[in-house]
Amino acid sequence: MSDNKGKRTDPVVQPSTRERILASTLSLFNQKGPEAVTTAEIAKAVQINQGNLYYHFRTKESLVLALFSRFEADALALVKEADAVEGADSKAYAGFLRKWFSLVWIHRFLFRDIPGLLAIAPGLRAPILMVSGGMRLSVDVIFQRMEDADLINVAAEDRKTLLTNMWIVSTYWAVYLGLQEGVHDLGPQHVHWGLSQVASLLRPYLSPKARADLEAMLSELFT
Template sequence: MRDAEPASKAKRARHGVSTRDRLIAVALKLFTERGPDRVTTAQIADAAGINEGNLYYYFKTKQALVLVIFDRFEAEVDRLLESPRRDSADPAAYATFLREWFEIVWSYRFLYRDFMSLLATAPELRRRIRAISARLRAPVKTLMGHMRAAGLIAISDEELDALLANVWIVSTYWVVYLDVQEGVRALKKAHLEWGIKQVSSLFTPYLTPLAREWLDAQAATT
């Protein structure tokens, strides 16, 4: 299969993207549309415009493709966590953080929607998903603490922990809910906005007059 390498270099020169990156992009698209269980390596290769033998030069198995896509998902999470906004009491900081997290889940939604089936072939994903959850919960809790200190939410420590858990559940598994409960597998951008609205509603009982004034001002400018 070594003869695949020169071919990939030629394609890279023509298309400005490496064959490996194109395979990853195509696999992500097909996994999102159909689910990994319904996609074969032959279909991925065909959609990428190469033969299946060339695909195996880069990825020996479909599982290897899933793991590389998960690596990219983790990189997106790392980028989000490096944002300095989590140290701000500005309510816009939380809104931006939440939207960016939803955008990441949206882009890699098959990882959550098809998580149980993925575990059958890549059981190490369970540990990695848990690690991401732990890393994300900390900055979200910090943001909530800043909002409380700034007088934007009135909430006890016990209520804050419960709110954090509910925010995490909804913001992470809204894709699963829509698939299982509502039968929506082909998600659209409108569903992303729906998910953000569900999380935002969790804060309603705790918003102070100051926070409501900010929300009214935001609504007036949109």
């Protein structure tokens, strides 16, 4: 039996009240949508009073903007990861697409409820445009790397249209499901459906190797 006398254990770091507020708000927004969640519900979930909640976040808009800031940081980290990919690694590029949709799943209220979000948080419009522009630029760079590695072949006149359509589908697929199919409670299968729609746009332009890696990625379902 080992003797633990004299050994120090690192204290468990508890999340701050602000972090707990954001975690509970994200969960509630994902479950019910921002418009249906009250500040009283958030305070109850965090087990604090509303005065304490208002100390950290005075409005629902400030909560939305803080959560979007987290999403933005995660998206930028994903872009940096993609920048480190070697040119001919088609499996890594397919993985980048999957990781983007995993990020969408974590922050799904941002995509499912975007029309209502802009009414709650008008200040969200500028950050959305900034992230949109940055992500589209990054995907354009990835396309160029894939073309240089003979993994994709897109005519110059079609490239901008393809990038635009990919962004539209990857951003608004959840809105489509809500409006056209009546799906408001998103599950992993719906995220996989959105991923498959974007993949269908790419598939005709991919080399056999890149297409095989794309299909292998699609065979793994979200959980």
